[in-house]
Amino acid sequence: MPGLLLAAGDETGGVHVIHGLGGCGKTALAQAVFNEVTSSGRRIGLWVNASEPSTLRSGMLAVAADRGAEAGELAAAHKGQRALADLVWSCLHSSSEPWLLVLDNADDPTTLGEGGWLRQSPRGTVIVTTRQAGSQVWHGARIHRLGVLPIEDAALVLRDLAPEAGSVEDAETVARRLDCLPLALTLAGSFLSRQLLESWSMSDYQRHLDDNPTELIDQGAAPGDSERNARQLVGRTWEISLAALADEGVPECATLLRLLSCWSSDPVPLSLIRPEAVTAARFDAVHPPLTGPRVEAALRGLLDHSLVSLVSLDVNGEAVRCVKTHGVVLDSVAAAVPEGQRTLIVAAAAKLLRGAVPEGDAQAQDAHRVSHLAPHAANLLRRVEDSDSARSVAGLGTRLAAGLFAGGDFQAALALAQAAAESAGRWLGPDDSVTLRAEHCAAISLFRLGRFEESEALHRRVLDSRERVLGPEHSETLESRQDIHEPLSQLQRIDDCLATLRATAEIRSRVLGEHHRDTLHARALLIEYLAVADSVDEFDRIGPEIVAACEEHLSDVSFTTVTARHNYAYGLYRFGRWGQAEAEARRALRGRELVHGPDHALALSAAVLLSWILRELGQIEESLSLGRRVVLGQEQVLGREHPYLLTNRAGLAEALAAAGEVTEAQDLARQNLPLCERVLGLDDPVTVKTRGLVG
Template sequence: MSEDASLRAAAYEQGRIFQAERDIQITEHHHHGAEIPSASATGPASVRVALSPPLRAALRDREELREELLASVGSGGGVHVLHGFGGCGKTAVARWLFDRTASSRVALWVDASRESQLRAGMLAVAADRGASPEEVRAAQEGRRAAADLVWQRLDDSPEPWLLVLDNADDPKPLRDGWLRTSARGTVLVTSRQADDPAWRGVRARMHRVDVLPVAEAAELLHDLAPGDHQPEATLRLAERLGCHPLALTLAGGFLSQQLLESWTVEEYLERLGEDPVALLDRGAGLESGARERLSRTWQLSLDALAQRGLPEALGVLRLLACLAPAPVPVALLAPSAVLAVGAPGLPAERIEAGLRGLLSASLADLIEVPGYGGRGPVRCVTAHGLLLETVAAGVPRQQRAELFAAVARLVNRAVPQTGEVGNTRLVEPHLLTLLKARSTAGQVVDAARRVRDAHDSAGQWADALPFAAGVVEATAQEGKARGIDKVADLMALGRIIVMMGDFAGAEPIIEEALDAATAWAEESPLLLAQAQVQAVVLYGRRGRSADALKFGAQAYETRQRLLGPTHADTAEAIHLQVESHFHLGNFGEAVQLAQRLVDLLPRLHGQRSDEVAALALLNCAAAMREALIAARGPQALVDDAVRALSWDQVWELSRETVRTYVAHFGPSHPLTATARHNFAVVCWERGDKEAAIGEIRAVVDFRTSVLGEHHPFTIQATADLARMMGLNGDMERASSLAARAHADALRLLGADHFITRLCRDALRPAERVSWAELRRRNASENDRRPHGPGAEGHPQEQP
């Protein structure tokens, strides 16, 4: 070996070299430190060209960020870090800034994804800024501090510059002096790391790059795949992809480059449900790298975390992937909770470390969600839906069932046996996801029932509906929808649909429950009585008052015989008969039954005694009110019980009813609005017009905000408000209200519906027909109508 040849050897990282010279004199050379390429190692072909794919379309959104970056480049100096989730467009923003400034200053681009590439690229920057080959060679061989050379040349640069350090997802090498500030230029770093000593050391300005707003996401799709696509479908696709820029780019690339087929956006959306990640990756180019494929871009971050000693990050992400793409309360991930359910492959003591790793790599975020009902904020973890889908698809088959079962137990533990709705709000999306999954539905059905019942009791029927429907479907799939549970679940679902105003939709469900309960009549007669009560409520709103009265009498007979006359459930059957009687125009019977019931209320017992007492008071007050209105008719046959009534008496009972509802249900419960509606009508009939209009207007406003303007109860209250305003002389506004209510009722309920007739009558307040007369006519006609599938019903809310 010649002397020249022997001295060309080099050591890397922790390597050692033994050199023999002449008389077998051995010299041992140690090298401690980072990798140093040999003198002959090659750097990047250019640092004056952006090493990222060209932008496929114009950038959408990011205007404020782009303006700030441009201004910073113009003023010179400082370090800016673009951080965020993989595929959210950090490099795209950097590429835009690079192209925008290249004509006015020196624009330099370095690939910082690996330490060796960072080192080679930065030394090439030094050479570009005037370093001699000898200086660069000395830095390569470790005879000169490489980072000092680079920044000396950048500081001495005659031209201002922009330096982009792209994909610095592992910022550790930057801490060795490669990241500094200079008065001659601006540094822009892209990284998935949201927090690192490297950023703090140079006081970097941090800029989070997130998913796009939905409108801009849809525009990006249109830019990438122009054509005759339906705007609504494009918007749905953007939402389905979570407005994730890389996913949008891949979808747009696929739709624009099809050769053998030509899918519409709707067809693409449909196929996306089969295997979203695989389909999206088909939009990548043939030479696309890992960062340009959805299946790989996030795996890069997970691999990096594993190399840093955080393999548990994948376990935490798999646990999150079993849940809904919604905020997850950190309490749900508490080590004690995870330990109790035995999540596979996830040591409880390493959960926090794994979660911190996800947060640092921007694979998850820690946010605060406002607590329900004025409670304090709740710390939650979030992750992008597509990431969760990707991770879920990668769970080994042998672990999948065990993992989902553990998560189901975890969510079950988070739903209290009793309590307010607010305690479960943030868990509910995850419970619903597990309820819809066939593998876990049976494990969470009891928790779903508890949430359903809590929302039902609070009058939050729209929130209760998915759980009620999910329970019925889940038990049917599991083969457990038999007997008492089936009837109870069907009744709960039917009741909730009734309260949401879809009376026709509730009818087949409640009638199925009634049929199932009839089969259990001998073994459980009280179950049949409960199904009959549900039928009474439904048929009363459908206008089938005779059927309602029949089932109410049957339920009363069973409950009176088995529970006694003073049980709350018996009283419930009585007050429903009161309602049926006055809907049929049987005011004498209704008043007599109501007075008997009022006398009975103080002696009620049973679990629901307070609730039934409130409901009974309202029906009694309404029966007396309608009887007094009907007694004004020119041909009215006034019963002795009605003749003994006075408006002062009914007004006092109605006011007491409102107080009782507020005390039991609360002032903001939808049922309390029903008591206030009744009180408004009584005030009007008693002559207190201002109080009546103020009260009914408040009811309309409340129902509009809580139930929606198209709910039958809201429409009816609006018609009553229009009637009162018209009779009070405010014809212009009354006509507008009545016309709107009538149009809604006609469209939603049909021309013959009782509420539609009430709205029609409100259009002609001078020709006013009493509420009682309208109901009497409706009941008379309805009870002559055929009923069954397809028969049109007539819901009515008891004001």
């Protein structure tokens, strides 16, 4: 605002156009500048409602009268005997005082252009507020795009209006949910401040927003005629623009905006709505229909009316052009989609999103390319209203969740898998294969996040359902039988862990063959738990054999081969064969980094194993360096309270103390102790060890 304020107060002959989404505060900004300039006496102020030709004409007639037009001149202009615009600007040019003229809500620039209403004068400055960004009428004007408020200012708006409703943190939470749109913030604050029968906190308001956000937000508007107050309702901000676009011959804008409302307010890659993809998604049954050749015109219309904006998103180091829509607008648009159109729009949105997700088994490298699509899949799940859409969208959500899991983003994978499972369960039933796939993905994510008991319980439910519905030898039943071993092992049920892996390997060997990838994977997992169970003879007999079979029948750097090497190296370490273990652990670490990336949880697991081995071999400097890398990496990847991190931080502190790095060891132990006590318990061995290191 400072630049605009300076121009309005000191500049002459300038035209400034403030454009942005309805509700972003264009009028409020113009009003603030207007008040500042006029209250200081630097200029007289002239304000005209330019939303309709009639209000524009009557307002400009008042401007002419204010600036000295004679009664006869005004009458002649009113009767059409003289061009009113010429009279107005003649009066403005000859004004004895400098002025500021605001043309507010000029959302149809052609009205200004065709009537000759927008001109420049050496006696004053013009400010125009509009939703229409792209117009030849603005040629020569200075353009100011107005977005949303910074989060701190947005929270301040809520706190100013409803100071008793919550803390600054509560206000920031609500502000983020409202995407910091000034109109939505004002309505929310007004609602919270005016309650009589109920007394909602900001937290209450936040919870109710998920039910019907547009209706709730609009309840904050002052009572009155709905048409007169249309611009003060978030539910109407976009309708005004879409109606104008339809009049301009671009009705497809409505369908494109409805499509975008299926996804989230996060940036949407333009590749998702490329013409050939839209044509294949079949929008011809939607009204108004959207065809590939009309996507460009529809997108341009939304951009020109400030309903969307173009942004750039960094995807795996590559700049991707995207379209971004305000979240409050998306909620409002989605709520207003005609009932008969909703399933068609959701199906098309799912097809477009599915085309951007790689087919086949999820790979870590794929996750980096599609992680930005996860919010759109999550929002699409909320738009599902029938079983057909649920099957398609939940399946897509599970595929994306599996990709996130492969890439090591376990928290995001869990959230998306749980959302997919909830939607599929509601529409398809708890035993449907789509529901069970989503729950399986959630179960393995829970394990990686250290929530072992929850993981085991969910795995057990999925395994029992799959065994009953699909049979004991179905590939998905065997997947559950294999993967339940992980929480079982962390819950110290090693015999159960070994039994389920042996059973999985035996059935797969019989059904798929001894050297099938899935058979070899179950056997590769078995290596680790033979070591944990101190089954030295069986470990020595089959460990090298399994590693060799994986190398022979799978690629040297396949996930299964790398897993076999990693587990074999762990067994060698556990049995005190440090020299052999070092060589195998280094190969395992290289393999993990190649397959998953250096910051993945499994790569960090291989790194900590090598650090343990090197410590036993007396290679202290490299051991400590790896230990520090692991602790830092696990805190970022797994979270501050993950049991693996707490254990490895305690181990690093112990190693540092033994190496004479007492200060660093004590600092780590002090950081670790309260977390260990809360997460692991007061009497856990790791907690006891950490307590002893605090000093």
